Amino acid sequence: MVSRLPSRILHVDGDTFFASCEVALDASLSGRPVWVGGGRRGDGIVIAANREAKRFGIRTGMACFEAKRVCPHGVLARPQYDEYRRLSKEMFQIMEDYTPTLVPMSIDEGFLDLTSMDRHVWRDTTVSTAADYVNGLRDRIQQELRLPVSSGLGRSTWMAKLATSAAKPGFVEVPPDREKEFLADRPVGELAGAGKRRERMLAALGALTFGHVARLPSTVMKDRFGIWGQQLWLFANGRWNEPLLLEVKDRTTISSNTTLPYDEPDYEAALVFALSESTRMIGQLRREGLQPREMSLAIRFTDFTESAAMHRFEHPQFRNSIINAVLEELFAEVMAGHAQPVRQIRICFSNLKPLDTQPTLWGTTDAERWGALDAAMQQLEGQWGDSAVLTGAQYALRHQDATHSNPKPKCPFVPAREMAQKLWGEKLEQLSKHHGAIKKR
Ligand SMILES: [Mg+2]
Incomplete structure (x- = not known):
């Protein structure tokens, strides 16, 4: 299935999600360095650190005692996964208002299909650009849940995700005719799912960036990496357009x-x-x-x-x-x-x-x-x-x-409904039913 209309796929991702949830749950933490500690007693390894904590060099994977040493006045929070799941669900409920097609990918991350919005929603309204629309969504999540999210808009899920990384924190749109330029100097290892093995194989061909990949002969990419290689070559050349798929019918x-x-x-x-x-x-x-x-x-x-x-x-x-x-x-x-x-x-x-x-x-x-x-x-x-x-x-x-x-x-x-079941223990259809309650706030 190839749609001639360029896809507009939006990727939304919570910024330092678990740490942001802690600040959202306890306003007194606002503006302070906060990190969430893993391990059963919260004394293991840092699993999320907010921006204030990152300024002190605190990173995911660092031991909690080390974090405390470099930032004595920072706050260590024990993970509250039930609360994170609740906030995640509310975040996705807000996103549902902005698109007919929403595909959750993880607890704080999802794709929204905004294809044809410019013809049907943004035309003749006060919301006139994609940036206005997306920033409206981001503001609403910030105001109603006190959670910061970043997002990226592009012609494919790959592009949207890379745009989000470039945006953090904020929003970046990559228009179809600027894709090749946007990608040129980015390391190909940034691509989700590229994997270490493929990265090494690409490096052996001298391809460290998407720009390098774009200059390789497409037949080399096809021979070495099969379908994925062809797709990557088209992507690097700014020629990959894909619809956002909700379900897969035949087993692939x-x-x-x-x-x-x-x-x-x-x-x-x-x-x-x-x-x-x-x-x-x-x-x-x-x-x-x-x-x-x-x-x-x-x-x-x-x-x-x-x-x-x-x-x-x-x-x-x-x-x-x-x-x-x-x-x-x-x-x-x-x-x-x-x-x-x-x-x-x-x-x-x-x-x-x-x-x-x-x-x-x-x-x-x-x-x-x-x-x-x-x-x-x-x-x-x-x-x-x-x-x-x-x-x-x-x-x-x-x-x-x-x-x-x-x-x-x-x-x-994992189709959308299964992901919903896994993330929040509820059916996707039931998400919509809570809408009233959320909007009243
Ligand atoms: Mg995130």
Whole structure:
């Protein structure tokens, strides 16, 4: 689906969200350096610091005692996640008033479709420009919730997000004909989801900025990075326009996103869990007659920082033995240089192809024999149920933590309504019902 009209996609992101929430909840903190401390007792690592605190050099990931040392008069707040979720919900309720299409991405971040607003909303009204409209939205969130948000407007979600980073704090619009110029000197690593592995591959081609990417031959980008490479090349050249998609109809990915019951300091246990998740997902894909060409792994640590990596198979893959071996490599890459406990594990298989391989029972190569084993296991599970055959990883896991013994079926992508359910524990439709109450304030 390509719309000829340039998309106008707005990205809205809370500034230092958790720290801002603390100030919103307690007016006496206003103007003072405030940081939110992680760990069960709030004495672990800084997970958010407001602008006043950042002036003292306090950063996410810093130990709380260190923050106190560099800024003795600052305030350490213990995280109040229930309150953050409530404020988040109210923030999205306000955003809903400004667009028919809203896609929440995280607790303080979402995309709004403003395409064709200039023809239908901004024309013949007192609100005459995109900047007026967006600043109106930002002011309302500031006034009603006392939360500062920044935003960026562009022709794609990628552009909108980069515009927000450039704007912080504030608002930046990148008009379609200025995209290439806007991107030219920006490091390509700023792109959400680029990943360390791709960044390294791009650097090897001499491409550190979007400007460098734009000057590479498009065929090189396509050969090295597939569809993503083509998209990046068009984007860097200011030629990428995409509609904001709300839902994905056919399965194009399968993903699993699990917050562990406790932050796991044992990386081996985290790997065991990742392997068992991957095995479960590949089983699901096989039942649907699909096999992935790409996989990615993202780990979120205690302090909410993230590390991610992806792999593209030479051919679509369906064998657990091969896929899990690659997953182990990705895991090692993602964890390198980290020491914090693991909070969340995200695995995604994408670029799905139909599964047309019929593995022979007795193969002549190692790969074929593994394939036969996998297929036999699949058949046994089909006959006796999911728990009939456990991989070593699954077996180890069951003994480690009963929480994981009954994995829920997972959904491809996270459409808006599921994200709403996850973030606020409510259905998306119900968000609108609270509108009256919010507006009365
Ligand atoms: Mg934010």
